[in-house]
Amino acid sequence: xxxxxxxxxxxxxxxxxxxxxxxxxxxxxxxxxxxxxxxxxxxxxxxxxxxxxxxxxxxxxxxxxxxxxxxxxxxxxxxxxxxxxxxxxxxxxxxxxxxxxxxxxxxxxxxxxxxxxxxxxxxxxxxxxxxxxxxxxxxxxxxxxxxxxxxxxxxxxxxxxxxxxxxxxxxxxxxxxxxxxxxxxxxxxxxxxxxxxxxxxxxxxxxxxxxxxxxxx
Amino acid sequence: xxxxxxxxxxxxxxxxxxxxxxxxxxxxxxxxxxxxxxxxxxxxxxxxxxxxxxxxxxxxxxxxxxxxxxxxxxxxxxxxxxxxxxxxxxxxxxxxxxxxxxxxxxxxxxxxxxxxxxxxxxxxxxxxxxxxxxxxxxxxxxxxxxxxxxxxxxxxxxxxxxxxxxxxxxxxxxxxxxxxxxxxxxxxxxxxxxxxxxxxxxxxxxxxxxxxxxxxx
DNA sequence: TAAATTACCTACTGCGGAGTAACCTTACGC
DNA sequence: GCGTAAGGTTACTCCGCAGTAGGTAATTTA
Numbered sequence: 001x002x003x004x005x006x007x008x009x010x011x012x013x014x015x016x017x018x019x020x021x022x023x024x025x026x027x028x029x030x031x032x033x034x035x036x037x038x039x040x041x042x043x044x045x046x047x048x049x050x051x052x053x054x055x056x057x058x059x060x061x062x063x064x065x066x067x068x069x070x071x072x073x074x075x076x077x078x079x080x081x082x083x084x085x086x087x088x089x090x091x092x093x094x095x096x097x098x099x100x101x102x103x104x105x106x107x108x109x110x111x112x113x114x115x116x117x118x119x120x121x122x123x124x125x126x127x128x129x130x131x132x133x134x135x136x137x138x139x140x141x142x143x144x145x146x147x148x149x150x151x152x153x154x155x156x157x158x159x160x161x162x163x164x165x166x167x168x169x170x171x172x173x174x175x176x177x178x179x180x181x182x183x184x185x186x187x188x189x190x191x192x193x194x195x196x197x198x199x200x201x202x203x204x205x206x207x208x209x210x211x212x213x214x215x216x217x
Numbered sequence: 218x219x220x221x222x223x224x225x226x227x228x229x230x231x232x233x234x235x236x237x238x239x240x241x242x243x244x245x246x247x248x249x250x251x252x253x254x255x256x257x258x259x260x261x262x263x264x265x266x267x268x269x270x271x272x273x274x275x276x277x278x279x280x281x282x283x284x285x286x287x288x289x290x291x292x293x294x295x296x297x298x299x300x301x302x303x304x305x306x307x308x309x310x311x312x313x314x315x316x317x318x319x320x321x322x323x324x325x326x327x328x329x330x331x332x333x334x335x336x337x338x339x340x341x342x343x344x345x346x347x348x349x350x351x352x353x354x355x356x357x358x359x360x361x362x363x364x365x366x367x368x369x370x371x372x373x374x375x376x377x378x379x380x381x382x383x384x385x386x387x388x389x390x391x392x393x394x395x396x397x398x399x400x401x402x403x404x405x406x407x408x409x410x411x412x413x414x415x416x417x418x419x420x421x422x423x424x425x426x427x428x429x430x431x432x433x434x
Numbered sequence: 435t436a437a438a439t440t441a442c443c444t445a446c447t448g449c450g451g452a453g454t455a456a457c458c459t460t461a462c463g464c
Numbered sequence: 465g466c467g468t469a470a471g472g473t474t475a476c477t478c479c480g481c482a483g484t485a486g487g488t489a490a491t492t493t494a
Binding site for chain 1: 450451452453454455459460461
């Protein structure tokens, strides 16, 4: 019946694999603009152009669905970074590439980024691929990068200090990415360059052993 | 009846102003550990040692209550920063004091911070004192700080670049604060110093007009 | 000390939305 | 060309939880 409506888009029966991706696409969009709890399964089903029971049949409960979204987008994000960071490059080049990869992903998948970042704490913790874990992994990657940079300068740094710097860097990147997500006209590479300037110059100073000292303490 | 139970804490009738603060304290704790939607009014009332209708009588709907929490904690946070940043200080000192104030707040009001930061996007936007606005205000304060710093060096910078740097800085601070919120043993001042090192050295380089250049582009 | 006010409770209602039962229909293997 | 699995739907149930109706007991005020 539906398929016979002349003007409208002909909704054909599609294989599961295709529908699943459409549902995930729809879910990411809806979660992105509503947040986990405000999003209703009806709206997601509607956005996907399918009825609700199909979503349950293919992707399971709402939690499952959300996790599937996070999983897919998180994997893509990590992939965008890891794919471009080659281990044998100098630290600044690694950082630069990592940032470009990161902002590139955000620019190209704003909804996915929004789900990962803004709806981060909605899902129960402890689940496979929860967001804290993803974030921690990224922080670790960055911390490792910094560690190698320090080492290549023949210096040493305490682990906590490296971790803290990594947190700062990741946080700064997230913050700019968040801004980027709301500014479609902005150029991701430009954002990457700005952050690179801000962070790398500071990091380089630290690598040289410089420290800022409070003048009043 | 309740008041006559011998062993337990005697729940007396308390004036509205006192109860309201207790309710807000309880709400902040519950919102902090559950998030907006997972938190139930029953649990909040319970945590406050009072019955649900009292919460409605004093603080209004769940949205109202959440907003009241954000309002109180947000005001406190902004106050912690603004109170210590004197306009006539040199930029690095201002930044240092601002960071100390900020991390001091986070260390002392972890629950409040968690509500402000992690549950940021739960409430509907457009409300008075929504969190985006608070954040924007802080970013503006920081951007202004940077602008004065640049000016004092006899240099100029484009507005967007300053704003971007401010975003990066605020994001970095938030990220570290987030870590701090989960590590009660950590010293807030220590975190402030670490971030100061990381960011100020970089900012100083930028102020001098240095730039990082990609070697491969 | 009676009246009015304030503090506080138990016990409900109503609804939005997650999840399901039961039932069609198109495709394709044989 | 027919049986059956896969794709799809409508129309429910059921429950958690926001919000309330309608009351009682302690305090203050006159």
